[in-house]
Amino acid sequence: MAQVSVHPTGVNINASGPTVVFLTYGNIQGYRPAEALWCGEMESAFPNAGTRCRPGTIYGSLPLAFDQSTESGVGGFTDIMSIPSSVARRAYQEAARGGNGTFFYVRRFESQTGAPDVYVNVTCRLAGGGARVPFALTGVQMAFADDVPVLSITRGEMVQPFTAEIRYNGTGQLQGRWEVVRPGDELPLLEDLLTEATLPAERRGLQRRYLELERFSYFLPPSSDSFVLPGPDVSNIPNDFEGMYMILLRIEATDDKEGDSSLDAVDAGFGTVNSGGVAGFPIPPLRYFVGNTPIGMAASNSGAIRPLFPEPDAGWYPGEPLDFSWTDVPGAAIYQLELEDHYGTELLTAWLEPGIFSYRAPGWIFDQTHSNQLKWRVTALNQNGVMISRTAWRMLLKN
Template sequence: MKLKLKLLSIFMGSAIFGLLMRMPTAEAVIVSPKGVNVRTFGATTVFLTFVGLNNQTPAEGLWCGAINADQSCVPGTIFGQLPARSNRSRLSGSNNYTDIMTIPPSVARRAYQDAIRGNSSQFFYVRRFVSRTGAPDEFVAVTCRLAGGGARVPLALTEVRLAFEDGQPVPAIATGETLPRFGAEISYNGTGRLKGRWEVVLPGDPLPSERDRLTEATLPIEERPLQRRYTTLQRFDMFVPPTGRVFIPGPSPNTLPKGSTGLHFILLRIEATDDREGNSDTGIGVVNSGGVAGFPLPVLRYFVTNDKRPLNLVQPNDGARLSVQQSIQFKWQGVDGAYSYKLEVRQGEVVVLSALLGANQMSYTAPPWLKEKIKQRLQWKVQALKEDGTTIVESTANEFQIQP
């Protein structure tokens, strides 16, 4: 009898052990990279991958000076929270989460001040994950080490400005004429290869979305091939030293398409490059993150017309809805040879506002009483006049509404 009980006990123990071995085990979420150098004075952007989500959704991201044993922030040491405008995180694959950690200068400044008071020179970025099954929240921390912003900081863009050489916001040219030169002035952290291309969006092409204007390294690996491609003008591949600023000249204006009339967009596309300071391990491979940015890149615009002296309206755009709480400002492109400009605002056939402006004035702020035309369909246009008052050229009319 005792032998039977002993055998039964051994059998049941083996069965329970086998059942436990077949049960899925809960694994902690890990992050890559686990620690990074960040700029002491200014913004820093880092590509992070959280690996191993198990029925969890991401919650807020906090920066703090100290963490508890469970990696949550110690109360009283929080430096800031990831702003909604900088949150470009998204799910990646089946159980990964891509997070673009953009540290605002205000957080870096607080961390620096905390270090001056004798505390540690490192701080933490803590992301909270909430379980859909009711399990306790999980906290995952990234160690941020204050550095000078040079060679040991991930290669990331912090500001990009595109401009034409002559300062025009939207140059207008006739078919076959040449545009002024242009380029990109880029502020960045780190050092390494900056690789990319210039593209042009022709009239009739689908307009680029916000995702299309992000740098390639800002997207999860599976979304990078999905960015829309346009006509390539020129490619570049250059090494940027840890100086923090670089100017990338655009392609020769002679190479820009000028055969189609209408609005054209010039895009700067930054491709992902290998960056040992910021590359991220997804669990199945390493993702290159050189050239990450926490914002969509700006675009340049130019207008091609058959008219040798076009007069193009800049703002408000056609169909614009303007807030009654802000001043209403009209802007347009100048015309060579104009002695003055005449601005008209109409409501149907009735002129509700008319202004005569000098040749050097290509903007006009409407008087406050125009805001009384709330929700009315208004149209505005501009005429370029000679000295004798005759019309050189007249713009088309743009429609707008004033919203409460």
């Protein structure tokens, strides 16, 4: 019986930040993917097959929020290995103490037939964030010129210019298109918000397509880790029907020799899967509302939203739950919670239904920043997507 295998078997990763890699596993018939860990050393998994992480050397596990794994190909399995900054820092610290700069990503495959489980590993080698690291997106933040959560315009009025700040590793061609979802269109699913390179090859042509606004293609050099992508010509953006519109950023897969995955190598099909532009997260759409009420006229005077907890400059200890809460606002149809570090990097945007006035942040949020100072705010919007009230930014200190 063929052994479960993976390609690529080794990759270079960013020593000072997150890294995203597209992996293909083959021969998984009769097995179910289980947990995935990073560690500094391995040992025999006997009586199971392969090598597993040695206890005491584990750096972390794949965050559930970044788990985009799915079945693919012929008896295959696609795994998006999203390495948090915290894991890279741990590996770097071990290397600084005399280690060899190598660690491992180990995924267990649980047998469904009573056979031994199988452990499959990928070797991760510390490198810079430049040309030798797979070309991947590590963060995307889209915003209108006025940085409003939902832009409100009247019929015939042009939307504000907008941009997308792209954070990335490696080097490659950023290629794709801007699209818009109009009122009445079928709404995009989570899979439609992923970059094309995040999906298995056979699902890439199945993403929903919407009205194309403009195509783009830019070369991103290895000498940087961020790029501001200009938005399309705003005169081409529709504004003729009332309702909520969504602007989508669609990133297409490109060739990337540092991260491309071979189906032949693992008996999961034929050919190479291009993975340039892979990302471990969906890209949230930018929203604007077209109506008959001018901007600002629809704001409610029925009350202002107030943040409750955490208190200003409150301390937070890693490992402890972090809960946010705020007051109710009459007329609110949705609440938006934003969490950023003091550099302005977006860590979290959560949308909460009316009647929900609290939110617990997932623990992986704090693996995305080196900052010890965070800030948060909450915005209340009415059923037309118009802002009713917004709190001021409130600081949070990481102890």
